[in-house]
Amino acid sequence: MDEDEMRLALHELHRVKQELDDGEEPSKETSSLARPIATPARAAKVEEDQTEEALAERLMLAARARIGRMMKPKTKRTDLVPPKCVRDHFETGHKKQLAQMLIECNFDKATFFNRVEKIVLKRDEQVVEKEQGWYSEAEMKADLSWSSPPRINGAVAFCRARSKTHVRKNQYDDVEEFWVTIREKGSSKQMLASEEVHRKIEEAKDDVNLDGKFDGLDEANAREAAEKAQGAVKAAPADSKFQETLAKFCDSLLNKKNKIHVLIRDLEQNYTCSKSQESRDSLEKHLQAMDGEFETLNDLKTKGEVFGWDEKLLVEVESKMKGATFKTSKAMGLESKIRQEKKFFGKSEKPKRTPKAKATPSPSASTCASAVRVARDVVSDIGVAAASSSGGLCALASCDERHAERDSHRLMAKQLKLSLPVPISTLxxxxxxxxxxxxxxxxxxxxxxxxxxxxxxxxxxxxxxxxxxxxxxxxxxxxxxxxxxxxxxxxxxxxxxxxxxxxxxxxxxxxxxxxxxxxxxxxxxxxxxxxxxxxxxxxxxxxxxxxxxxxxxxxxxxxxxxxxxxxxxxxxxxxxxxxxxxxxxxxxxxxxxxxxxxxxxxxxxxxxxxxxxxxWPWLVKGGNLGRSFSHAIKGTKEVKKAPAGICHKCLAGTLEYNFECVHLRTPPWLSTLHSQSPFLDPRSSLTSLLCTKGQEADIFAYDLWHSWHLGVAKVFLGSALALLSDRFPGRSVHARFAELNSAYFSWCHEHSHAPILTRLTTSTIEWDPTTNYPKGNWFKGELSTTLGRFVRYMTSGGNNESRMLDLVGEACAAIDTCVRGLYEHDAFLPSETARELGEHGLRFLRRFTTLARMSLESGWALFLVTPKIHVLQHVFLVDLVLAADRGAWVVNPICYSVQQSEDFIGRNSRVARKxxxxxxSRRCLERHLLHAYKQYREAGLLVDARD
Ligand SMILES: [Zn+2]
Known part of the structure; x- marks a missing residue:
């Protein structure tokens, strides 16, 4: 068994590593070394390949592949998403240029991003920010409407000071013209960004390549340089921004120091064990380091404020900030770790004497290591003699903490027999x-x-x-x-x-x-x-x-x-x-x-x-079904390929048999039940379960709960609530929904229903009235029931302001009767009941279709017809109404409903997180057996093995 475990662990580790590699540093190896190893016969040839040219080419390929991976959309690791400017540059087709740059940066991602940023940003600056031109003094007055003489004089003086580049004679009449800046645009954020990049990367200067629209490009560059040399005016706002950043940084440093102080005090006052002492010591050490950084930064800040900020100081402050960031993040990492762990530290007050409760920790509530630690503390507090009177406590305390899970399972399952006696086998x-x-x-x-x-x-x-x-x-x-x-x-x-x-x-x-x-x-x-x-x-x-x-x-x-x-x-x-x-x-x-x-x-x-x-997704995966909801045709466009169909039991959703005809009592697809196998190759093993020959598709049972409560009900109620909101006064949709919200809550109060929601808003039904089909965003089936009853209450009786609301009322009543009836009956329905409930269900489907048609005719995005409605038709028509004709009894479709199993899934997955x-995989089974043992005992199904 140990060997198995090891193999499993290695297998897993390998996978984890692979996944990490995929996510982050796919490095040169993957592209250059992943080729097959040369056999002796081919070795010479491979060596030949090592010429510089081939190497360069391979580097290029590697770089392009790496960039391709960087640009791939990421769903989980958002931290790996490249800066927007890089992406834009990539998407505008500069792939080769980017690859070359990545090679030049020696595949260092951070440097690479900075460098790209530089190019892109500098372009922006050149293109967007300045409006300049040649103007004579007279033109400044006339064309630019500069009325104040000091301004003109200032501009002229400024240019004369740089006469080589900023003053020229007009080629036609020799009038003196000046290169004046009419306007500078750009937000302060842009300024900061460009400033940062300037400081970080100097060598990228050469890469800037401007397509000048006039001849004096060099001169223009010279002008830029001259202005920069003059410095002061432009640098000022960036400096102030920088100071602001520094001030914020110092503040946050102070905050973090305080947080650590608080934790140290807490440990000092409330915990006595040696672990707490150790934690305090290491926290103090980190705190000292942070104090030092804080002092230095403050000194530099004062220096800058008094003597002015020069380039050297800026660089120094920046490097100090980097250092401080590093130390702070280390300290905060430790802080949060200790904060997490402190619940297992020995408390100052002696714990109450409930060793028994501690000795059998709830198998799903926490890690075994923590249980072992707690047991140890209890034993050390009350002494071995007292502890040995409590079954298993001493044994638990002596488990190896590094293998707490394994040891405590052995103890509880094998020695104390606190686990269900079901052996674990290997798949x-x-x-x-x-x-x-x-x-x-x-x-x-x-x-x-x-x-x-x-x-x-x-x-x-x-x-x-x-x-x-x-x-x-x-x-x-x-x-x-x-x-x-x-x-x-x-x-x-x-x-x-x-x-x-x-x-x-x-x-x-x-x-x-x-x-x-x-x-x-x-x-x-x-x-x-x-x-x-x-x-x-x-x-x-x-x-x-x-x-x-x-x-x-x-x-x-x-x-x-x-x-x-x-x-x-x-x-x-x-x-x-x-x-x-x-x-x-x-x-x-x-x-x-x-x-x-x-x-x-x-x-x-x-x-x-x-x-x-x-x-449904599980049925598709488990049965390897070729016809499922994912083959539904979306939109009204002409389809290129014939759709495969949406239902594994019949051919609904194909071109000949549409599934939207849910209002018909004999829909065309009815004749196609089990006419074609839905199973793809390789055929799922589950199809070999016992069934009626030729009806293997029926093995995969539709689930009413996902189809109605978490499916069609969300679409139907979303649209119904959207319609209903129009009844309330208010100038905007949100105002009307606020009224609807209060109506819902007072109805809940009056009829003693739990509202389940905290607020009913347009976002509850994900509704943007102009574009979206509304659809409930909840995951609780119960809310579908409650909201359904509310809508029924609001619209029943038939005297509503519109025909559509009348229909909504009828639909609500029909489906509520049907579903409630199914829930209130046993595993088998007498055929007349089945027929009656099925008829109610079909009535709902007819109302729904009418509503969908009316919305379409009025051009409203309401009552979307989704594949799940076909499932409802299957259940109501085939499994209830038609089944009622076959015999005295009909299986209640609710038997295949999975609410209870969802709870089971949730509990077991929670264990997986611990x-x-x-x-x-193994721990989950082990803990399941432990936990199940407890439940069997509490339910009176088992008596204690030691009783
Ligand atoms: Zn079907």
């Missing part, structure tokens, strides 16, 4: 860990937790079997040709001991907000949905012996079975991703083929993974 063909479905099922069965898969709170073998029997009986009416029934009919499995499962996958946010994939299995059946249970209790519905409810209640760790957890870096490798899917389908196959055996009774149990669930990235 076939890779070094990545996985939890196998068969091990999970074995654990559930042999630890007497099989009832969880049937949605029961406590074990009851007879009832479990009755529930499963009833489930499959109803399922058969919906999917009579499903392969599972072939197995059952040939007595290969017993349906009374076969649990229905689903496979879910999705990306959460892991370390540094990178995607973190979490895949899991979970039972289709569970303890119900809260709103459904409440509604049924209210209606006084009798409790059924064979209850069949969706899986929404209980901690997600107790009803989800983790399969893989992996950072993007790992699964972006196609082989690794394929291995995950391969393992999932192999486990599923094992569960229906062999099943598992009860340890005592010897009875065999099976499980069938019926569907893959998740958001552990070392190279081990994230």
């Amino acid at each position: 076939m063909g890779t070094a990545f860990p996985t939890l196998r479905l068969r091990d999970w099922m074995d654990f559930l069965l042999n630890r007497n937790c099989w009832h969880v898969l049937c949605g029961l709170v406590r074990p009851d073998t007879d009832r479990e079997q009755a529930i499963l029997r009833e489930f499959w009986h109803r399922f058969r009416q919906c999917h009579p040709d499903h392969e599972v029934f072939r197995l059952a009919d040939s007595n290969q499995i017993s349906l009374a001991r076969t649990a229905p499962l689903l496979y879910h996958g999705d990306e959460g946010r892991g370390r540094r907000r990178t995607p973190f994939l979490v895949t899991s299995f979970h039972g289709l059946l569970g303890r119900g949905i809260r709103s459904g249970l409440q509604a049924q209790a209210k209606a006084g519905a009798p409790k059924e012996y064979t209850k069949l409810k969706p899986n929404f209640i209980g901690h997600s760790y107790t009803n989800r079975y983790l399969h893989c957890a992996m950072p993007k870096m790992a699964y972006q490798d196609d082989d690794v991703f394929a291995a995950i899917l391969e393992s999932a389908s192999a486990e599923a196959e094992h569960m229906w083929k062999s099943g598992i055996q009860h340890r005592y009774t010897g009875a065999r149990y099976w499980a069938v993974v019926l569907n893959v669930t998740g958001d 552990v070392h990235p190279s081990q994230a």
Whole structure:
């Protein structure tokens, strides 16, 4: 196992390094050395290549490649984005010139940027800033309307002082003309920038190449030089700017010193341990260094103010500022590090005697190293004798802090048995860990937790079997040709001991907000949905012996079975991703083929993974689907290539079958269901799950929650709120929205709904009335429900000011009835209920289409038709209304909804942020098992191993 870990770590390190290299210094090596190593036969030839010319050419190539990489748009490392002027220069086609300059700068990026800046800025200065010309005294009066004699006299005197370049005789009549500056333009910011560059780079002077429009270019340059020599007038504003910068710098230095002072005082007063003392010492050292810098800078500042700023002083101050910046940033780095760490320092007050709580830290809350440190401090505070009375405390304190995660896991999982007894296996063909479905099922069965898969709170073998029997009986009416029934009919499995499962996958946010994939299995059946249970209790519905409810209640760790957890870096490798899917389908196959055996009774149990669930992007990735939302045609332009279609179940979205016809009861695409395979090569392993032959696409189940709550609802409600805002008085959109906002909050207050939002504004629906289609910007499905009810309240009844609002009201009522109905029912809907709810859904779609058409006719950007609306049509039409014609029962589409799994993903991804990235995958599984153990105990599913 250790070898595996090491291999994994190395693998990861290599990747991290590669990624870093890609991001920053791609250096000469990548381009010049990455060529194949010469074999002996070719060695001579390679040597020949080393002529100066070839080298120069290769350097040029390297430089161009490097610049190309620099200019590539960066989404994450914004610190690497080149200055705008460089970019502009690059985009205006000076690529070769830039490459040459990069070589001249010896590939030093900073120097290179400065140099480029110089050229570009100097150009600006020449072109934009001055308006000058030859004028005689009379012309100054007449043409320039200079009325004051001192001004003219001043100009003449100025030019006479430089008569060689600034005075000439007119070639026609010998009248004396003077080179006068009429106007100087330019903001102070430009002045500063050019000033800075002047000081930094002197040698770039030669590169300036002006295309003069008149002949006296050299003279003009000489004039510039003469003026510069005169100096004073122009330098003054830059000096003042410089002083300002220096003053600001000193202020910020003072601020930072104070911050460190505060921290030192805090450590002194509140923490006693040796670590705190060490931190204080090193902070003091840094503070002293900063004090010195501060004093020096202040001295120089005073000197400049008293004796004036000359070039030498400026250079000195600049170098001091650089030095101070370096020291300060080091000090501040240490400061923030200590500020972070101080929570683990020993406090002055003795900690309360709660060693037990400390000894079992919450596995997802913090790092193991911190837990070990805390345990150590507690032991040292209360003494070994007292600590040994608390189970595991001394053992935890003796863990090696450098391997805290590994050691504490060994301690908690292996010695103290505080972890679920599910072994961690290795994903076939890779070094990545996985939890196998068969091990999970074995654990559930042999630890007497099989009832969880049937949605029961406590074990009851007879009832479990009755529930499963009833489930499959109803399922058969919906999917009579499903392969599972072939197995059952040939007595290969017993349906009374076969649990229905689903496979879910999705990306959460892991370390540094990178995607973190979490895949899991979970039972289709569970303890119900809260709103459904409440509604049924209210209606006084009798409790059924064979209850069949969706899986929404209980901690997600107790009803989800983790399969893989992996950072993007790992699964972006196609082989690794394929291995995950391969393992999932192999486990599923094992569960229906062999099943598992009860340890005592010897009875065999099976499980069938019926569907893959998740958001649409996951379905596309997991199924390697060739038809998906990403193939929707945008805009009304003529398309060059025939679109592939947007739906993996039918041909909607192709040229022949458009998907926008959501108002039709028999849309043209209906006849194309399962007519063409949507799977790309290589075919996803998940397609080998049991299903109805020829309908493999159905394995990938659409999720109503992403499609409605986080999909169409955001578009619909965005447009509805935009329309509704017109009802309120106010001269601007924002004023009307302010009114709408207060109406929403008072409605929430009156009807005791949590508003969820803090404010309802145009940005809530990302609306710019002139251009954008409004669309809700929220990520909480619950807000869609609440806002939907609000809009329904505001528009229902039909007496609105416009036909469109009447339609909005009807649409709201229809969809609310439909979705609420689905949430309030069990895993199976009686066919008449399914038909009724489906009809409500279709009614909503018809209203939506009418609204979209009316907006189009009026030229308003409202009610955008998106691919997700096709998903709704699938659910309402195919899965509810048409399914109701087939049998007495219809599977409630809400079973495939992933709200609960989202919670599961979130929790596991949070763990990934706390552990070392190279081990994230394994640590995540280990901590999951620890945390799940706690949840199983709290739910009463397990009793303490030591009890
Ligand atoms: Zn479709």
